[in-house]
Amino acid sequence: xxxxxxxxxxNSAASQNMVFSAPTFSGTWGSADNPGFGLEASEVSDxxxxxxxxxxxxxxxxxxxxxDNIDKNPQALDKKIYRSQLDQMHGDKRAVGTVIGANKSxxxxxxxxxxxxxxEIVGSGYLNGLxxxxxRDANGKIxxxxxxxxxxxxxxxxxxxxxxYKDGAIRKLNSIMSDAQAAAAPTTPAATxxxxxxxxxxxxxxxxxxxxxxxxxxxxxxxxxxxxxxxxAKQQAEQLAQLEQLTKAKEADRDLILAQFRTLQxxxxxxxxxxxxxxxxxxxxMLQSENTAxxxxxxxxxxxxxxxxxxxxxxxxxxxxxxxxxxxxxxAAPAEPVAKRAKLANDAPDDLRNLLRSSF
Numbered sequence: 509x510x511x512x513x514x515x516x517x518x519n520s521a522a523s524q525n526m527v528f529s530a531p532t533f534s535g536t537w538g539s540a541d542n543p544g545f546g547l548e549a550s551e552v553s554d555x556x557x558x559x560x561x562x563x564x565x566x567x568x569x570x571x572x573x574x575x576d577n578i579d580k581n582p583q584a585l586d587k588k589i590y591r592s593q594l595d596q597m598h599g600d601k602r603a604v605g606t607v608i609g610a611n612k613s614x615x616x617x618x619x620x621x622x623x624x625x626x627x628e629i630v631g632s633g634y635l636n637g638l639x640x641x642x643x644r645d646a647n648g649k650i651x652x653x654x655x656x657x658x659x660x661x662x663x664x665x666x667x668x669x670x671x672x673y674k675d676g677a678i679r680k681l682n683s684i685m686s687d688a689q690a691a692a693a694p695t696t697p698a699a700t701x702x703x704x705x706x707x708x709x710x711x712x713x714x715x716x717x718x719x720x721x722x723x724x725x726x727x728x729x730x731x732x733x734x735x736x737x738x739x740x741a742k743q744q745a746e747q748l749a750q751l752e753q754l755t756k757a758k759e760a761d762r763d764l765i766l767a768q769f770r771t772l773q774x775x776x777x778x779x780x781x782x783x784x785x786x787x788x789x790x791x792x793x794m795l796q797s798e799n800t801a802x803x804x805x806x807x808x809x810x811x812x813x814x815x816x817x818x819x820x821x822x823x824x825x826x827x828x829x830x831x832x833x834x835x836x837x838x839x840a841a842p843a844e845p846v847a848k849r850a851k852l853a854n855d856a857p858d859d860l861r862n863l864l865r866s867s868f
Contacts, residue, residue, distance in 0.1 A: 531674070536666070537663065537667050539666075560610055563594055563654050565594075565603055566656060568656050569600050571654060584646075636669040636683055637669075640663075641653040776788070788810060788813050
């Protein structure tokens with residue numbers, strides 16, 4: 509059955525007595541003489557005939573998601589594909605109403621009665637901008653896809669809902685859209701300016717108490733989630749900084765151990781422990797390994813080799829004291845204790861094993 513356009517003239521007597529089962533609004537989506545965006549004035553009538561039954565959405569949210577889906581599975585977007593995917597949308601991407609009538613660029617639309625909060629927002633002057641989306645088929649024929657509610661209509665602040673039909677009466681809407689507000693803003697001296705509520709504050713204030721509480725609660729949840737995310741990011745940054753410090757300290761310890769390793773090799777060679785020194789060959793690369801077991805093995809081999817080499821070293825005995833001269837009745841002075849051999853730089857440290865293990 510062919511659709512018929514419903515024409516409602518706001519100033520007509522009939523419109524004053526109309527009662528609708530759903531919140532109903534009327535307005536214009538643009539200039540019928542200069543529609544723009546690739547449309548010709550001669551096509552406006554065809555668009556009006558095809559508009560009734562088209563979906564009403566919010567801020568092109570559904571269209572954006574549908575275009576993303578089409579990008580993943582390339583195909584030509586037409587009214588059938590759009591409608592089938594729109595029926596699967598939820599939340600702010602779902603259809604919120606239907607176009608029930610059109611005449612040239614004028615439209616009448618209804619909003620889902622269950623979305624009373626949205627109706628209040630539109631009636632308060634927000635989201636009452638209109639944006640029409642159309643497509644052309646392979647033959648170049650134009651077809652409307654959706655009529656979306658927006659605060660920034662692409663065809664200018666004149667593209668908006670102007671009237672609300674409620675309880676058998678008609679009410680003129682006052683638009684508070686961002687571009688309309690900017691165009692109508694009076695130029696007053698700075699000294700007399702007063703603080704105006706933001707669009708979000710005014711929108712929330714226009715809701716019913718129940719819906720306002722729900723919106724505020726959702727915003728609070730969002731703020732709490734962002735605070736947790738920021739705290740987590742800060743903690744991760746601190747952990748990374750600590751890890752970087754530990755890594756630098758570990759690298760410094762490793763350089764020290766390798767220097768000691770080469771010193772021990774040289775000392776063992778000088779002490780004539782060449783066979784034991786050969787056991788140290790290749791241990792320097794093992795000491796630098798990321799494998800803990802391999803590093804422990806290298807450490808053990810190093811300690812064993814050093815122990816075997818230095819155990820064979822001996823300290824020369826102290827020289828025998830010279831014969832005492834014959835001195836009558838004078839007792840010999842006690843012998844001076846033999847001084848300990850000074851510790852050489854090449855000697856292995858007593859806590860060599862502990863030093864090596866603690867550094868890895």
